Each structure stands twice: as structure tokens, then as C-alpha cells.
Amino acid sequence: MPLVTKIKEYREKFKYKQSELADMVNARRExxxxxxxxxxxxxxxxxxxxxxxxxxxxxxxxxxxxx
Incomplete structure (x- = not known):
């Protein structure tokens, strides 16, 4: 069952860069x-x-x- 994500939608709403979000959750930008x-x-x-x-x-x- 595929998972549909709204991460990009929320990230853009909060004006975070991918690298910023990654840092906040201890993950890599990739x-x-x-x-x-x-x-x-x-x-x-x-x-x-x-x-x-x-x-x-x-x-x-x-x-x-x-x-």
C-alpha cells in the first residue's frame, strides 16, 4: 500500500529548506x-x-x- 506524503506541502508552508527540516529531525537532506x-x-x-x-x-x- 503506497504512502502519500504531505511533507513538501507542509515544509513549503513553513518556509523550511529540505536541509533545515533534515537538521530538525536528525536526518540527511537526501x-x-x-x-x-x-x-x-x-x-x-x-x-x-x-x-x-x-x-x-x-x-x-x-x-x-x-x-
Whole structure:
């Protein structure tokens, strides 16, 4: 079941660079790039850390599709 992410949408809303978000969640910029493009699914901890940065729930940040 593919995971659809709203990370880029929230990141742009908060005006964070990919590298800034990566630093906030102790990840590499490349990880954020892969998350935004759908090439990588985050660990639960990373998903929770990113959601916390934006002040939203994990459910708001990620959606499952039926593909």
C-alpha cells in the first residue's frame, strides 16, 4: 500500500529548506528528498518527529492509498 506524503506541502508552508527540516529531525537532506518524492517510507520515529515539527498528527502528514 503506497504512502502519500504531505511533507513538501507542509515544509513549503513553513518556509523550511529540505536541509533545515533534515537538521530538525536528525536526518540527511537526501532522506527528506526521498520522502517527498515517495521513494522512501519513513520509520515510525521519523514520521512522528516530522509531524511534531509541523504540529500535526502523523495521520495528517501521511495517507495510505489503495494501489
Amino acid at each position: 532522506t527528506i528528498v526521498h520522502l517527498e518524492s515517495g521513494k522512501y517510507n519513513p520509520s515510525l520515529k521519523l514520521a512522528m518527529d516530522i509531524a511534531k515539527v509541523f504540529g500535526v498528527s502523523v495521520e495528517e502528514l501521511f495517507e495510505f492509498t489503495s494501489d
